[in-house]
Amino acid sequence: MTGAAESIRVERATKASRVFAVAAAAMLAALISLPWWGDAGDMRLIAEMSYYVALAQLWNLLAGYAGLVSVGQQAYVGLGGYMLYYLTGVWDVNVYLAVLIAGPFAGLMAIPVSFAVFRLRGAYFAIGTWVVSEVFALLASLIAVLGAGSGLSLTVPILQEISPERDSRDAILYLMTLAASLLVIGIVYALLRSRHGLALTAIRDSEPASASLGVNTFRTKFIIYIATATCTGLVGALIFLQKLRISPEAGFSINDWTVVVIFMVVIGGIGTIEGPFIGMLIFIVLRELLADYGTYYLILLGLIAIVIMLKAPSGVWGSVLQRYNLQLFPVGRRLAPAPLREPPKR
Amino acid sequence: MQWLNILIQGALLGGFYALFAIGLSMSFGIMRLVNIAHGDFIVLSAYVGMVAIEGTGLDPFSSLVIVVPVMFALGYVLQRGLLNFTLSGGLLPPLLVTFGISVIIQNGLLQGFGAYDHRLQEGPIETASLHLPGGIDVGVYPLVVFAAAVLGIAGLQLLFYSTRLGRAFRAVSDDAETAELMGIDNRKLYALALGIAMAFTAIAGVLFGIRTIFDPAAGPIRLILAFEAVIIGGLGSLWGTLLGGMVLGIAQAIGAALDPTWQILAGHIAFLCILILRPSGLFPRTRD
Amino acid sequence: MTLLLRTQELSAFYGDFQALFGVNVDVMLGETVAIIGANGAGKTTFLRAVAGALAAAPEAVLFDGKPIGGKTPHEIVRLGIAMVPEGRRLFPSLSVEENLLLGSHSGRAGPWNLKRVYQLFPRLQELRRLPAPSLSGGQQQMAAIGRALISNPRLLLCDELSLGLAPVVIRDIYECLGAIAAEGTTIVLVEQDINRALDASARFYCFQEGRLALTAPTGDFDRAAISAAYFGL
Numbered sequence: 001m002t003g004a005a006e007s008i009r010v011e012r013a014t015k016a017s018r019v020f021a022v023a024a025a026a027m028l029a030a031l032i033s034l035p036w037w038g039d040a041g042d043m044r045l046i047a048e049m050s051y052y053v054a055l056a057q058l059w060n061l062l063a064g065y066a067g068l069v070s071v072g073q074q075a076y077v078g079l080g081g082y083m084l085y086y087l088t089g090v091w092d093v094n095v096y097l098a099v100l101i102a103g104p105f106a107g108l109m110a111i112p113v114s115f116a117v118f119r120l121r122g123a124y125f126a127i128g129t130w131v132v133s134e135v136f137a138l139l140a141s142l143i144a145v146l147g148a149g150s151g152l153s154l155t156v157p158i159l160q161e162i163s164p165e166r167d168s169r170d171a172i173l174y175l176m177t178l179a180a181s182l183l184v185i186g187i188v189y190a191l192l193r194s195r196h197g198l199a200l201t202a203i204r205d206s207e208p209a210s211a212s213l214g215v216n217t218f219r220t221k222f223i224i225y226i227a228t229a230t231c232t233g234l235v236g237a238l239i240f241l242q243k244l245r246i247s248p249e250a251g252f253s254i255n256d257w258t259v260v261v262i263f264m265v266v267i268g269g270i271g272t273i274e275g276p277f278i279g280m281l282i283f284i285v286l287r288e289l290l291a292d293y294g295t296y297y298l299i300l301l302g303l304i305a306i307v308i309m310l311k312a313p314s315g316v317w318g319s320v321l322q323r324y325n326l327q328l329f330p331v332g333r334r335l336a337p338a339p340l341r342e343p344p345k346r
Numbered sequence: 347m348q349w350l351n352i353l354i355q356g357a358l359l360g361g362f363y364a365l366f367a368i369g370l371s372m373s374f375g376i377m378r379l380v381n382i383a384h385g386d387f388i389v390l391s392a393y394v395g396m397v398a399i400e401g402t403g404l405d406p407f408s409s410l411v412i413v414v415p416v417m418f419a420l421g422y423v424l425q426r427g428l429l430n431f432t433l434s435g436g437l438l439p440p441l442l443v444t445f446g447i448s449v450i451i452q453n454g455l456l457q458g459f460g461a462y463d464h465r466l467q468e469g470p471i472e473t474a475s476l477h478l479p480g481g482i483d484v485g486v487y488p489l490v491v492f493a494a495a496v497l498g499i500a501g502l503q504l505l506f507y508s509t510r511l512g513r514a515f516r517a518v519s520d521d522a523e524t525a526e527l528m529g530i531d532n533r534k535l536y537a538l539a540l541g542i543a544m545a546f547t548a549i550a551g552v553l554f555g556i557r558t559i560f561d562p563a564a565g566p567i568r569l570i571l572a573f574e575a576v577i578i579g580g581l582g583s584l585w586g587t588l589l590g591g592m593v594l595g596i597a598q599a600i601g602a603a604l605d606p607t608w609q610i611l612a613g614h615i616a617f618l619c620i621l622i623l624r625p626s627g628l629f630p631r632t633r634d
Numbered sequence: 635m636t637l638l639l640r641t642q643e644l645s646a647f648y649g650d651f652q653a654l655f656g657v658n659v660d661v662m663l664g665e666t667v668a669i670i671g672a673n674g675a676g677k678t679t680f681l682r683a684v685a686g687a688l689a690a691a692p693e694a695v696l697f698d699g700k701p702i703g704g705k706t707p708h709e710i711v712r713l714g715i716a717m718v719p720e721g722r723r724l725f726p727s728l729s730v731e732e733n734l735l736l737g738s739h740s741g742r743a744g745p746w747n748l749k750r751v752y753q754l755f756p757r758l759q760e761l762r763r764l765p766a767p768s769l770s771g772g773q774q775q776m777a778a779i780g781r782a783l784i785s786n787p788r789l790l791l792c793d794e795l796s797l798g799l800a801p802v803v804i805r806d807i808y809e810c811l812g813a814i815a816a817e818g819t820t821i822v823l824v825e826q827d828i829n830r831a832l833d834a835s836a837r838f839y840c841f842q843e844g845r846l847a848l849t850a851p852t853g854d855f856d857r858a859a860i861s862a863a864y865f866g867l
Contacts, residue, residue, distance in 0.1 A: 069437065069438065069441055071382075071445070115622060116618050116621050117621075119621055119625040120577075120621070120625075122441075123382070123437070123441045124380060124577070126441060127382070127570065127573045130566070130570065131617065131618070132618075134567075134610075134614060135615070135618070138611045138614070142608070142611070259445075262442070270438070294457060295456055295457060296453075299449070299450050302447070302448075303446070303450065305446040306428075306443050306446040306447070309439045309442050310428075310432065310439070313438070313439060510735075513732050513735065514739065516725065517728060520725040520726055520727050520728070521725060523687065524719060524725070525725075526706070526708050527686075527707045527717045527719060528711065528739060528781065528785065529708050529712060529740035529741070529785055530708055530736075530739050531706075531708045
């Protein structure tokens with residue numbers, strides 16, 4: 001036996017991802033500097049796009065990776081929003097602090113919820129999460145201090161805590177939303193690159209097999225569910241911080257926070273990180289194009305989602321990924337040979 | 347006696363929920379397909395009824411002669427032409443495709459009929475009630491609906507256990523692959539199953555449209571109520587679903603008696619309690 | 635002897651995994667052919683491909699000279715091929731009699747009906763109203779065979795009849811199989827019990843890792859050679 005040992009190292013990045021990282025950095029610089037070269041309308045649009053991507057990444061993590069297809073994430077959007085309004089309006093809590101509390105509050109509420117809904121599987125789990133969301137919406141509509149059916153508004157003093165002037169307030173809210181969305185995307189990405197991400201992919205591919213290998217499937221799914229709820233709550237608080245009003249119908253709206261998000265993920269490519277970005281862009285473009293046609297764009301989205309599910313279930317990006325093996329957000333691990341070293345001289 | 351009336355009212359409401367749930371139960375039992383658009387098909391049936399009534403001058407009960415075949419055909423074609431192709435891809439395709447269908451129906455109805463409320467008028471039977479001894483008042487209409495649910499379930503049980511077709515349904519539900527190896531055309535059978543499920547949905551929709559005002563967005567809550575009845579009763583048993591519906595109805599009736607705005611919430615809470623305490627339902631029967 | 639079934643370069647896949655590599659098998663009308671081989675050799679895969687449960691190229695399977703590869707299982711049942719699946723696979727929600735009657739969905743006419751199946755398996759008649767799972771392994775196997783017979787097949791595919799059964803029971807079942815063959819039904823028999831298989835058949839095929847390793851008439855064929863082919867030595 002010769003002494004030349006070829007060692008193997010584990011590689012994470014792909015060539016495409018290195019190129020993309022550079023492009024993304026440039027894009028990020030442009031987005032961060034937007035308040036200085038764009039107007040309020042631009043900021044509102046980009047803020048909306050970024051919180052949609054955040055929600056989509058979260059739903060994708062839950063459904064595409066952990067296999068938990070929830071049709072009830074709007075519960076946490078509403079919980080986050082309502083907590084913000086409750087803390088600032090009723091308890092005079094500082095608005096930044098309230099935003100920071102909203103997320104963990106939603107996560108806390110997810111714990112008892114999970115005890116109920118984790119009893120269900122598959123599509124019944126989905127409907128169960130929907131029921132839970134309806135329960136929260138009904139409770140909100142019955143509780144007087146939360147404004148009951150008409151909801152609450154953000155008063156001027158609360159807004160002025162952020163900044164007394166309109167322009168800087170818009171900029172700060174925009175940057176907060178951007179930062180939170182980037183944070184959420186970062187968390188999702190980091191999670192998927194980690195050991196937990198590997199566990200998730202294993203669970204997604206085969207739950208019994210991964211359980212037999214020692215992956216604690218229940219605990220993994222539980223943690224993902226709570227984490228997703230927390231982040232969704234944070235995003236929800238920021239959404240309603242900008243909307244200035246919350247009501248049970250708006251806060252827990254399945255159409256606004258779930259239908260649209262699911263379509264983005266499905267059309268973009270479920271189970272990939274790149275997918276939600278693409279799906280969000282397609283959604284925004286379609287919405288602008290069909291703005292004059294009422295709810296036809298929702299019908300069209302529904303049709304597109306159906307066609308994609310039947311013909312190209314891995315979505316737009318998934319099809320690209322399969323053809324060209326392109327990964328911009330690499331989460332896999334590849335074995336690559338390390339350079340040969342001289343065998344040690346005797 | 348007030349409480350007895352509440353219990354009876356709630357129990358009869360269960361008949362409604364059972365009717366809602368039959369279609370959902372059938373498609374899950376036979377095809378393992380949970381139709382997220384189920385509630386929207388109930389509402390669609392009410393709209394089809396409305397159109398049929400306006401077109402022919404029939405009363406709602408008679409309009410079933412039109413609505414039931416129409417919805418049967420719709421179910422058959424939908425399964426044969428679309429849903430059959432989602433069955434082999436795992437959990438996501440059927441769920442997301444029926445979700446897409448739900449969105450399309452709701453928005454299609456919105457575009458076609460507007461966001462207005464409608465109700466189908468059947469006449470005096472809507473408010474008639476039987477005055478029984480002991481101060482018990484029973485609404486005639488709820489009794490009719492409950493009877494329809496019982497007859498419907500009895501009819502289905504007869505179909506499943508005493509006919510050749512029913513035997514085929516049960517075989518496919520047990521083991522679809524072996525059923526095909528025995529010569530059963532699964533695709534046609536599934537289409538037939540959804541057709542029958544839709545026929546019941548049609549009945550549920552028209553009866554519901556007589557009792558309650560409906561609009562294009564009324565679907566989701568119907569799905570949830572049907573789903574709750576199925577889960578409370580336990581998967582796999584139609585009579586269990588009827589009992590589940592009755593439990594749900596009674597919970598709602600009690601909630602409503604305490605405060606009318608608590609009705610639906612009381613039902614949800616009962617559902618969640620049963621889910622946490624007895625997850626397989628009160629009268630479960632399915633293998634999976 | 636007329637040719638009833640022929641497979642030509644039959645290959646079969648489970649997803650990306652290839653389980654059969656160009657297998658050529660001939661079955662003559664009226665004969666009983668055995669397919670033997672170790673676990674994973676592709677025997678059940680072969681039967682499933684013939685029965686339509688697995689995709690196959692159209693010309694890869696010829697029944698009565700006509701290509702049937704890729705047809706759906708229920709179409710193939712209608713053409714006259716019936717399967718007794720591995721592990722019986724009776725329908726648990728159905729009674730014994732309902733299971734048997736399920737075979738009648740083939741729409742084929744022929745000598746087999748409920749009465750004749752009960753004549754062949756009298757024990758089943760006593761048990762006919764019971765739910766299928768309450769039967770013993772041997773009784774379930776008889777019911778599975780009866781179910782296939784009721785479809786009046788020209789070709790009967792039997793997958794591992796002896797699996798999990800006691801030797802006495804296996805002997806009874808194979809006696810019945812002999813009676814069925816005597817009626818003129820062509821049988822393809824997949825068996826792990828080599829002796830049983832060879833005793834019941836006129837010719838055998840030995841599979842090894844998805845390929846045909848050996849084929850010959852049974853009779854006094856050298857058992858040592860069979861072992862070698864079986865294990866790929």
